[in-house]
Every structure is written in structure tokens, then in C-alpha cells.
Amino acid sequence: MQIQLITVGKLKEKYWNDAVAEYSKRLGAYAKLDLREVPDEKAPENMSAAEAEQVKEREGERILAAIKPDTHVIALAIEGETWSSEQLAAHLDKQAIYGGGSVAFVIGGSLGLSRAVLARADKKLSFGRMTYPHQMMKVLVLEQVYRAFKINRGEPYHK
Numbered sequence: 001m002q003i004q005l006i007t008v009g010k011l012k013e014k015y016w017n018d019a020v021a022e023y024s025k026r027l028g029a030y031a032k033l034d035l036r037e038v039p040d041e042k043a044p045e046n047m048s049a050a051e052a053e054q055v056k057e058r059e060g061e062r063i064l065a066a067i068k069p070d071t072h073v074i075a076l077a078i079e080g081e082t083w084s085s086e087q088l089a090a091h092l093d094k095q096a097i098y099g100g101g102s103v104a105f106v107i108g109g110s111l112g113l114s115r116a117v118l119a120r121a122d123k124k125l126s127f128g129r130m131t132y133p134h135q136m137m138k139v140l141v142l143e144q145v146y147r148a149f150k151i152n153r154g155e156p157y158h159k
Helices: 014-027 049-065 085-098 115-120 134-152
Strands: 002-008 032-038 072-082 102-107 123-126
Touching: 002 049, 002 134, 014 032, 014 134, 032 049, 049 115, 072 115, 085 102, 085 134, 102 134
Parallel strands: 002 032, 002 102, 072 102, 072 123
Antiparallel strands: none
8 A cells, every 4th residue: 555645844853753754664564655745835924814825825736746646635634524543544444445555645734735635635634623733743644544554454553
């Protein structure tokens, strides 16, 4: 199975990079992993709603350019569905068997995702109503995908 994680911006802190490296290593036994960081758009601190939409659109164009046409896209969005780890595992298992085996998770920048990216998404997934730093979400998504593979294989890890 191919798992792609597309994020806006680069991880700067060593502890986030270390966590991403750890889960990437663990996932290597289960899937081909493609971590894609697209540049974030430079934006003024006090921008109008129209300027914020332009920023999201430019970041969205970069995200969409990184997605292959036959890929199943799961966008992280606060308004998305909330799943249990078991539901994510079942969804990934279904995609591996019936969906072509290529899944991309998309994490937007600090302003969120553009309408075009949300429209391209096959599923919108929420990790709850709280707002998290997108650096942390990168680690959380990788951990949950790793957990999903462990669940699907009946291997110990998930309790």
C-alpha cells in the first residue's frame, strides 16, 4: 500500500522531526510512505478575509499538484468526520483491497485548506473540535496510520 502525507510548511523543531522519523521507520514495514512538504505561503500578520483565501488557494494549488489522479484523498478538516482508530483501520483496509492501494492524507497550513482541496478530498477527517498545531498533526496522522496497520494485522500495539 502507498501512503502519502502532504503537509504545508516544514517541520523546524528537532522533536517533531524525530517523531516523524520514528513513525516513518515503523511504517516502512507496512507501506510505502511518501512525505511531501509543500511550501507555505508568506502572509501578513493582519490580513483580510480575501487575502487569507488567496493564501489558502495558493497553498491548495501546491497540494493538488502533489496528488496523483487515482489517489484516495483524506483531508484533515475540523468539520470532517471523527473516526475511531478501528474505523480508520477499516477504511485503510478497504482502500488497500478495493481502492487501488494509494491513500493521501492532507494537512493544510495555519489557515486551513482551500475549497479546491476540500472538493478533491474523498473523505474529510477530524481529530476533534480542538485546534492543533499542524506540526503535531503530522505526527498524530503517522501514529494513527501505524496503529491502523497494527490493528489490521492483529498485532499488539493497540489497546
